[in-house]
Amino acid sequence: MTLIKTGVPSRNELMTVTPSRERLEKGPVVIVECFQEIPCNPCETACKQGAIVVPNMNDIPRVDHELCNGCSLCISKCPGLAVFVVDETYSSSEALVKIPYELLPLPQEGDTVTALDREGEAIGEARVLKVQDRKQQDRTAVISLAVAKDFSMKVRNIKTRG
Amino acid sequence: MRIASHPVVQFSRDKKIKFYFEGKELEGYEGETIAAALHSAGIKDYHYSPRLNRPRGFFCAIGNCSSCLMEVDGVSNVRVCTEKLIEGMKVQRQQGKGILKP
Amino acid sequence: MKKREIAVIGGGPAGLMAALYASRMGAAVTLLERHYNPGGQLVKQTHKFFGSQKQYAATRGIDIPQNLLKEIEQQEVEILLDTNVLGYYPDDGVIGYEKDEKFHTLKPDRLIVATGATENVLPFTNNDLPGIYGAGAVQTLMNEYGIVPGKKALMVGAGNIGLIISYQLMQAGVEVEGIIVRGPIIRGYGVHAAKVRRMGVPINTCCTVKSAHGSTCLEKVTTINLTENRETIPGTEREIHVDLLCIATGLSPLTELLWQAGCQMEYVAELGGHVSLRDKNMRTSQESIFVAGDASGIEEASMAMVEGMLAGLCAAKDLGYDDGRFKELYNDAIMQLSELRSGSDSEKVRKGLKECTLKEVTS
Numbered sequence: 001m002t003l004i005k006t007g008v009p010s011r012n013e014l015m016t017v018t019p020s021r022e023r024l025e026k027g028p029v030v031i032v033e034c035f036q037e038i039p040c041n042p043c044e045t046a047c048k049q050g051a052i053v054v055p056n057m058n059d060i061p062r063v064d065h066e067l068c069n070g071c072s073l074c075i076s077k078c079p080g081l082a083v084f085v086v087d088e089t090y091s092s093s094e095a096l097v098k099i100p101y102e103l104l105p106l107p108q109e110g111d112t113v114t115a116l117d118r119e120g121e122a123i124g125e126a127r128v129l130k131v132q133d134r135k136q137q138d139r140t141a142v143i144s145l146a147v148a149k150d151f152s153m154k155v156r157n158i159k160t161r162g
Numbered sequence: 163m164r165i166a167s168h169p170v171v172q173f174s175r176d177k178k179i180k181f182y183f184e185g186k187e188l189e190g191y192e193g194e195t196i197a198a199a200l201h202s203a204g205i206k207d208y209h210y211s212p213r214l215n216r217p218r219g220f221f222c223a224i225g226n227c228s229s230c231l232m233e234v235d236g237v238s239n240v241r242v243c244t245e246k247l248i249e250g251m252k253v254q255r256q257q258g259k260g261i262l263k264p
Numbered sequence: 265m266k267k268r269e270i271a272v273i274g275g276g277p278a279g280l281m282a283a284l285y286a287s288r289m290g291a292a293v294t295l296l297e298r299h300y301n302p303g304g305q306l307v308k309q310t311h312k313f314f315g316s317q318k319q320y321a322a323t324r325g326i327d328i329p330q331n332l333l334k335e336i337e338q339q340e341v342e343i344l345l346d347t348n349v350l351g352y353y354p355d356d357g358v359i360g361y362e363k364d365e366k367f368h369t370l371k372p373d374r375l376i377v378a379t380g381a382t383e384n385v386l387p388f389t390n391n392d393l394p395g396i397y398g399a400g401a402v403q404t405l406m407n408e409y410g411i412v413p414g415k416k417a418l419m420v421g422a423g424n425i426g427l428i429i430s431y432q433l434m435q436a437g438v439e440v441e442g443i444i445v446r447g448p449i450i451r452g453y454g455v456h457a458a459k460v461r462r463m464g465v466p467i468n469t470c471c472t473v474k475s476a477h478g479s480t481c482l483e484k485v486t487t488i489n490l491t492e493n494r495e496t497i498p499g500t501e502r503e504i505h506v507d508l509l510c511i512a513t514g515l516s517p518l519t520e521l522l523w524q525a526g527c528q529m530e531y532v533a534e535l536g537g538h539v540s541l542r543d544k545n546m547r548t549s550q551e552s553i554f555v556a557g558d559a560s561g562i563e564e565a566s567m568a569m570v571e572g573m574l575a576g577l578c579a580a581k582d583l584g585y586d587d588g589r590f591k592e593l594y595n596d597a598i599m600q601l602s603e604l605r606s607g608s609d610s611e612k613v614r615k616g617l618k619e620c621t622l623k624e625v626t627s
Contacts, residue, residue, distance in 0.1 A: 004449045007422075007457030007467045036454045037607040039566065040314040042322035057316050058607030077322045079312035080455025103435060104169045120464025138312070138324065139170050157462040163412040165436050170310040170324065173410035198409035206394040207480045217480045219394025223401030225298065226382040226518070229392070243401075246300060 003035055008118045018153065019065040028070025028087035028096070032061050033156075034080065046077040075100050076137035086152050095152035096129065101141045106131055107160045115147055116157040123151060126158055164202050179249040196242035196253055197223070197230055208232045208242060212258035232256050236263070268294045268342075270579050271359060271372035273349050273521065276304015277565045278557025279378035280332040281572030282579070286376070287339035289580035289587050294342040294370065296349050296361055301408070303329030304380055304557075305400065306565065308407040310435070311428055314453075315566035318600055325565065326407070352524040357552065374552050374579040377522055378572060381515035381536065381558035386420060389475035395482030399429045399512035406436045414508025418485055419443040420473055424564075426512030427456035433510075434463055441504055444471040446513075448492050474501060476509060485509055515562045522559070525550055534616025535561030543622045544598070546575040554579050561620070563613055570600045 003009045019029045032043060032052065041054040043061050051067035052074060054060075072085045081100040090096040107113050107128045115126040130144040147155045165173065177192040183205060190199030197220055200208070207217035208230050221229040225244040234240040234253050238260025242253070272283045275297030283295040301307050309325025320328050336343070347363040352375075359370045383398030385391065395414065397405075399421065405411045417438050419430045422445040430440050443460065448469050450457045457467060474488040474496070489500035516537040523529060527540040528549040539561050540548045547554050554575040557568035574597040581590055605614055 003454040003458065005469065007450055007454070007461040009454070009458065033458065034455060036609065038314060038453055038455075038609045039316070039564075039604045039607055040321065041316050042312075045317060045321070056606065057603055058609065077312075078455075079314050079322055080453060081459050082455040102169050104167055116462055116464070118458065118462050120462050138322075140312070165406065165410045165412055168410070169435050171326065171407055171410070175410070194409050198405065198411050201405060201409075201411045201413070208394070211392075216392055217394055218392055219481070220397055220405075221385075221401060222383055222398050223404040224382075227385075227398075244299065 009033060009035060014153070017063070023065045024086065024088045027089050028072070028085050029065050030063060030068045030070065030072075030074060031084045031086055032063050032074075032078075033082045033084065034061055034078075036060065040079065042077045042079060043074045043083060046074040048073065072098055072142060075142045076140035081140070084156060088149065088152055090146065093149060094146045095149045097126075097145045097147050097152055097155050099143050099145065099156060099158070101143045101158070102139065105160060106133065106141055107143065107158070111160070113145075113161060114159040115145070115151060115155040116159055117154045118156050120157065122159070123154055124148060126155060163204070179247060181247060181249070181251040181253060183253045184255065190247045192247070194247055196232070196234065196240075196245050196247050196251065199247050200242065200253070207255065209256035210258065231260070233260060238262060265358070266368065266370045268292060268370055268372045269583055270294070270374045270376065270576075271296065271370055272376045272378060272576075273359070274304065274378035274380055274557065274559070275299070275302035275343070275345070276378060276380050276557060276568065277306055277328065278380075278559075278568040278572035278575075279304065279376070280329065280336065281569045282376045282378055282554075282556055282576035283341050283343075284332060284336050284339065285573045285576035285593065286580040286585075287336070287341045287576075289577060289590060290585040291580040291583055292340060292342075294344065294372070295336075296344045296347045296359075298346070298348045300346045302333065302343065302345060308400075308403045309565070310407050310432060313565060315564070315604065319566035319569055319604070321566075349521065352521045354524065354526045372552075374554065374582055375525075376554045376556060376572075376575045376579055377559055378555070378557045378568075378575075379518040379521065379559045381517050381562055383511065384514045384516055386473065386511050386513050388473045390478075391473075391476060393476050393478050393482045394480065395478065395507055396476055396509045396511065399425050399510040402508070402510050403429050403432060406432060412436055412438060414438060414506070416441055416506045417508040417510055418487075418504055418506045419510045419512060421445065421512030421514070422450040422452055422457065422467055422469075423512060423514070424452040424456060425515075426510070427452040427460060429510060429512060430460050430465055431456070431463070434460075434465075438508070440465045441506055442466045442468060444473070444487055445469045446472045446490060446494060472496075473509070482507055482509055515558060517559050517561060519559060522548065522553070522555065525553055527553060527555075530620045532561065532616045532619045534612045535620070539620050541620045541622050543624045545578040545624065546571055547578065547624075549622065561613065561616060564604075567601065567604055570597050570604065573597045574601070
């Protein structure tokens with residue numbers, strides 16, 4: 001089952017955008033979950049490291065994970081909310097996952113929230129480490145979550161509690 | 163029902179204005195359409211079709227489809243989806259095609 | 265009788281850009297817009313746009329009209345809001361319009377029709393019940409007027425409009441029970457679909473509405489599954505209790521004025537219905553009439569903006585106006601359109617355009 005049939009990228013599709021295990025173990029890195037040729041390139045415009053390149057605006061973004069330093073500027077720029085940053089070096093048991101978020105109420109730092117996968121299914125808890133909502137993000141907040149390391153490639157949304 | 167807080171838009175609800183729906187006093191805000199004010203009061207059926215008396219309401223929101231016609235201040239066939247709400251307006255459900263006054 | 269060099273009908277993305285660029289070249293422009301809030305569909309597009317920087321990528325649609333209007337204010341553009349264009353009289357080249365409950369006429373040297381599109385209706389039993397709205401209409405209620413359109417919604421259609429508005433319904437606090445699609449695939453952008461799926465909204469392909477139910481307003485909907493050949497499968501009916509049904513099954517260009525003007529029209533399914541033939545400069549078969557935006561064929565806002573820019577530039581050039589940058593801006597607009605439409609995503613539009621593009625209609 002693929003993205004255009006279900007709205008959920010398949011494992012094969014995800015493999016095309018996932019950084020190498022080696023790179024993931026070095027520090028924060030971007031994962032651009034964008035799989036179609038659509039006319040769009042704000043991710044390229046946002047990246048100061050030149051790590052995201054969209055040669056023709058209809059190309060699928062090409063990411064050089066080695067050039068990416070995980071700065072996360074691109075997360076709030078993607079109109080499709082398809083950009084995430086994962087840091088598997090956060091701790092021995094947890095990974096840090098940064099997601100774009102445009103719902104109210106925004107969670108508070110320190111909150112425990114329900115972690116959701118790409119199908120909106122609850123797969124455990126996440127701790128909210130940071131909520132960034134600066135003016136230049138233009139109302140797309142970026143939430144940093146601590147999740148169980150096993151779920152670093154699964155958690156892509158949250159549900160706030162209460 | 164009105165959206166209390168929204169992650170992207172801030173709604174300017176500066177001035178409350180009164181209007182009348184079938185004799186009942188309701189409230190809306192300056193700058194909105196009659197349809198928006200009716201919707202916030204939970205009123206969705208605007209007129210009844212000429213032959214089969216079927217309830218009709220909002221559909222396109224931009225004045226194209228003629229589904230939202232009502233009688234406003236005695237004038238029939240007013241497209242409430244685009245007509246601005248004015249203080250003191252008298253709005254009624256319309257039966258069928260309404261009456262065109264000379 | 266009022267005379268004007270260029271009249272632009274429609275103050276949406278295409279019309280605003282047409283007025284801006286025509287006036288930048290030096291022409292005297294009047295923009296006629298029926299709503300009291302200019303911006304067309306932009307006034308309710310709370311999401312960030314795609315495209316590239318030139319087409320305001322990563323800017324929220326709602327913020328674009330004020331940017332364009334600020335630029336337009338620096339030019340000599342007469343903007344008539346709350347103004348309904350009622351007809352075009354081809355024998356005299358005159359537009360009739362209503363403003364402040366009075367009838368007026370205007371004779372422009374060049375006309376740019378940027379009247380946008382309207383939402384399609386879906387035929388099914390009781391499809392006229394209050395509570396069954398065009399998806400764009402729901403967007404207007406929520407994002408322009410801050411009204412919650414219902415408590416529980418079902419979305420019909422998974423093109424970009426159906427997907428984006430499902431997301432926006434949730435931003436407004438409405439529960440979205442699901443998105444149903446007639447065909448076997450999701451036609452909208454994958455990223456939009458992914459967004460709503462991870463919010464827990466199911467997308468059911470090969471499914472459509474069989475009937476709606478309610479006394480004065482919608483109370484529930486019966487859906488039915490389809491084969492890949494769009495035949496209903498008896499016994500697969502499902503009842504869903506919702507008070508809001510959003511129809512996002514496509515748009516049709518609003519072309520009444522072009523018909524009245526005697527422009528050559530063609531039915532092009534890929535562009536949403538009847539459209540006027542036009543050359544690459546957006547000039548119709550009527551020498552003094554240009555078309556831009558969704559009125560010329562259904563696409564995204566980015567294409568509408570560039571088409572408006574192109575029509576504005578060319579209409580002004582016709583009248584001898586060029587501030588020295590015409591050639592550079594014209595080439596840029598042509599290149600932007602070509603770039604925007606070069607992906608596999610635009611294959612349908614490219615095919616449609618082949619059926620309605622004239623060789624250059626010279627003035």
